[in-house]
Amino acid sequence: MFGWKKRRSESTVASAPSVPREPRPSEPPRPAPTPAEIVLAYHHTTKHHYHRYARSAGYLDWETQPDPFRRFEGAELVRLPFGREDESPTYEALFRAGAVTPRALDARAVGTLFELALGLTAWKEFQGSRWSLRANPSSGNLHPTEGYAVLPGGVIESDAGEEAWVAHYAPAEHAFEVRARLATERGRAVMAGLPAESFLVGLTSIHWREAWKYGERAYRYCHHDTGHAWAALRLAAASLGWRLVLLEDLGDDDVARLLGTDRLDESHEREREEADGLAVVITASGEVTVPLGVTSEAIASAASGARWSGRANTLSPEHVDWNVIEIAARAAAKPRTEARVRTLPAPAGGPIPASDAAGAPTARRILAQRRSAVDLDGKTRLGAEAFFHLLQRLVPTGGTTKPAAPPWDTIGWEPRVHLALFVHRVDGLIPGLYALPRKESVAEALRAAMKSEFRWERAPGAPADLPLFLLRETDCVGLAKSVSCGQDIAGDGVASLGMLAELDETIREQGPWAYRRLHWEAGMIGQVLYLEAEAAGIRGTGIGCFFDDAVHETLGLTGTRFHTIYHFTFGGPVEDARLSTLPPYTDERRALTA
Ligand SMILES: Cc1cc2nc3c(=O)[nH]c(=O)nc-3n(C[C@H](O)[C@H](O)[C@H](O)COP(=O)(O)O)c2cc1C
Secondary structure, eight states: OOOOTTOOOOOOOSOOOOSOOOOOTTSOOOOOOOHHHHHHHHHHHTOBBTTBOOOOOSSOOGGGOOOSOOOEETSOEEEOOOOOGGGOOBSGGGGSTTOSOOOOSSHHHHHHHHHHHHSEEEEEEETTEEEEEESSOOGGGOOOEEEEEEEOTTSSSTTSTTOOEEEEEETTTTEEEEEEEOOHHHHHHHHTTSOTTEEEEEEEEOHHHHHHHHGGGHHHHHHHHHHHHHHHHHHHHHTTTOEEEEOTTOOHHHHHHHHTGGGOOGGGGGGOOEEEEEEEEEOSOSOEEEOOOOOHHHHHHHHHTSEEOOEEOOOOSSOOOOHHHHHHHHHTOOOOOOOOOEEEOOOOSOOOOHHHHTTOOBHHHHHHHOOBOSOBOSOOOEEHHHHHHHHHTTSOOOOSSSOOOTTGGGOOSOOOEEEEEEEOSEETSOSEEEEEOSSGGGHHHHHHHSOTTOOOEEOTTOOTTOOOEEEEEOOOHHHHHHHTTTOGGGTSSSEEEEEEEEHHHHHHHHOTTHHHHHHHHHHHHHHHHHHHHHHTTOEEEEEOOOBHHHHHHHHTOOSSSEEEEEEEEEEOBOOOTTOEEEOSSOHHHHHHTO
């Protein structure tokens, strides 16, 4: 039950251009490819083309379907409390600094954070099959992303004393598995640079889960999922009045060491958890300057002196090697780097006006009801004002003195991903192709890179701070479907869009590991769109299957300056009435931590 509706089968047809190979003996030696070249080659190798999809098994081997739930056998299980509807602010309050009074750091608040970001939101049933859905979406519902927390002692278990501990989040149980207890002083040294009353959250990815179905293209999807998860965490934190900031300076080794994912034994080689990153959750409301001085030395010392427990479960009895992913992941490994220094001022702005709050949906409701539309009705329309409002949430408006609104304050880098939109059904807006550069400084370059005949006229009625441009007036329903692997959802909604990443420049300026961040940024855009669609009474769906170069041809893009890396659609959903929906957790489970 993991398939995408009306999706063509992704088969292995001809061989795609591949990542650099060893030269044959008769060939003159070539210089070894750089990591940046390897990453770019991965991207090109894994494009879908009209006549040829990126390599995958071409069928689903149900015998080896990965377990969606990682568990650590033998690790102590600490059940988390759930959040409450009557304690939730409105959804709109998430985006206004200072609108939510910070909650005290306690078990219920931490439980609420994980529940609303990575927890289960429903079970679905059809003809004897049962599968769960989560607050964070995942390509094919395969969920490669694992969540962790590093908490000071005494927050969750009142008798746990002073030792900080490393916890793996088990969504099906809504519980933490205790992976490690850090020796008191060494744990303190890790947290020493953090603001008072803060803790860490971490994400890792199991590439195999995604590659099982999608083969070589799966590495891209894993990082989109990570981006969705960062934004889900950030917005769940906002519902508690908390902030969440990525520790951008850390290297993958730091993350793996602290989370213990470098300790999985050899039997897990094929289903390794790769480090994504760590973020600090700031529960107090003072000014914060990042980076926060979490040092590699403190992490190494805490990890080596910790008491580790639990053995990772096996997810699949057998595996297929997707070497290209291995090679790309190695080339995109992140070393420790300098992070941009930035100050997040104390949130100030005050509560949202009572008139705005009356009858408005709660954050909890919107975060928990997020779903992907499996089908769109081809007729629901959205008013221009609501459409503009939704797009405004994608444009970070912060600066040096004012932080961007959530979730964009999580990351310190400037937008590197921009939008090309296929607008179908917006009242007051001409159907056609539109562009939305997410920062002013890129607009000229984007314009120069696209077809010269495009109009670049400001969308009539768009607010001054929304850089939305009409490129061409046209009915692009068929085009949108066609470039999105023939998926009807791309044309049957209000609008769909491609996310254009500044691929070359980002990798050249920052390093090959920034390839992952571009996908995170796109995933974050996707997460905001999912939630905004729910808030607008419609529904969205991430689209990972698209014909890359067909999109570029449509826009006149050549080269790799701008490359589409993720698509999204939203509109009036058509429910699949054959499925039944069950609650995410039983009453008995809820009663355990009530
Ligand atoms: C990165 C990504 C790519 C996706 N690609 C597609 C797609 O091409 N077509 C589609 O119908 N759904 C797509 N989805 C939606 C997923 O199938 C969906 O998130 C998953 O089944 C879980 O369901 P939920 O979002 O309702 O929790 C994608 C989701 C993500 C996060």
